[in-house]
Amino acid sequence: MxxxxxxxxxxxxxxxxxxxxxxxxxxxxxxxxxxxxxxxxxxxxxxxxRSAGEVLVIGTEEEAALSVARQLGDPVNVAVFLTSLSNVVPFAPPKPASTSSASEHDVLVLSGPIKQLSGCLGEFSVTVPGGRGRDRDLAEIAGLSGRHFDIVLDLLESPLIQRELLPVGYFAPAGDEAALARAITEIPGLVGAFEKxxxxxxxxxxxxxxxxxxxxxxxxxxxxxxxxxxxxxxxxxxxxxxxxxxxxxxxxxxxxxxxxxxxx
Ligand code: SF4
Incomplete structure (x- = not known):
């Protein structure tokens, strides 16, 4: 510790x-x-x-999601998943964000529908349709060695996980700007080992x-x-x-x- x-x-x-x-x-x-x-x-x-700081930002608008992702910065590593493109691009291969960004951090951008999201700080599992009726692990597609995301920032108006007490490491501001600001402040601190x-x-x-x-x-x-x-x-x-x-x-x-x- x-x-x-x-x-x-x-x-x-x-x-x-x-x-x-x-x-x-x-x-x-x-x-x-x-x-x-x-x-x-x-x-x-x-x-x-245990969290290595691999963050998944889920949203519908690329610019808004990338803006949030770039505000997170060190020490976390951020990938963006855009669910709004599901009807246009069922699943796009990973690609780096534009190098014209003011941020020095490249942000991986993925798109498509999410089939399942579960877990908590240090072990979020996300699956997406992989074709031929099989699901694929999004963390594996994103190239994460641990096969999981440590933290999820869900920007959807209707968050994927809806409980009165959300899992530790899952942030769902649901359009609340103050809650989003708190999440952006708190997420970089969720790297390391924690116990309860x-x-x-x-x-x-x-x-x-x-x-x-x-x-x-x-x-x-x-x-x-x-x-x-x-x-x-x-x-x-x-x-x-x-x-x-x-x-x-x-x-x-x-x-x-x-x-x-x-x-x-
Ligand atoms: S409330 Fe108590 S008795 Fe009822 S299901 Fe839960 S643990 Fe079992």
Whole structure:
């Protein structure tokens, strides 16, 4: 860990996240929180992110996206993906940006539709149509040795990931100029190793989610604002990278199967 590393707590605060109450998940949280008491604090494990500073800027207008990309500069390396060209150029080969740019940094420009985007700081996966019904990995096309992007700045008016708590390393200002300015300021600082607590502990023995294919409780899945909890049939999966410690899964849980490690 370098001296410049920061904890996830600092990263989350700087992202300015808020959770609206007028959504189904918000109502579920409110109900759970109203009935909740605090649970016993558990020992805290750590979750680590590693970012080499490979940034993907997703947009529809080339000049606007390139302008943002060039404002990022060192120490990050930026590629631009233009989704607006999907009807004109299904997928264009990588090409360097114009050398007439005032920036000394070349920006790789790609275009086409995006089929899937997932992940978090240090491990965003992006797939695009590769022809003959097969998908291709955008990071591989962009020539990234790590086969992933570390950070995503999504400039689309309707961002590709829409959750109340966005993944760490994913910025989606959705037309908000102040949010875009914050992202441009914060992204260069997301290079290195970062860690946060693993906020939850799940006791599968007392989880009432499902038995023999019959679904029972789904409270934590419905309430989680980060989309960190998934059903695997008779069991649950909680993604420690996506969990940001909102604590609503624990407060929603009627059996204490889901516990918040960080409550005291
Ligand atoms: S709220 Fe508790 S009992 Fe219900 S699915 Fe989640 S962990 Fe299991």
């Amino acid at each position: 370098s001296s410049e590393n920061s904890s996830l707590h600092a990263v989350s605060d700087s992202m300015g996240m808020t959770m609206p109450s007028n959504t189904p998940a918000g109502h579920a949280r409110a109900t759970a929180l109203a009935a909740a008491g605090r649970v016993e604090a558990l020992p805290t494990a750590l979750v680590e992110y 607590p693993q906020y939850f502990q799940l006791d599968t023995a007392i989880c009432a989610h499902s038995r023999s294919g019959l679904t029972g409780c789904t409270r934590c899945l419905e309430a989680c604002p980060a989309g960190a909890i998934q059903s695997l049939g008779d069991s649950l999966s909680v993604d420690p990278d996506l969990c940001q410690g909102a604590g609503v899964g624990a407060t929603a849980c009627p059996t204490v199967a889901m516990a918040d490690r960080c409550s005291g």
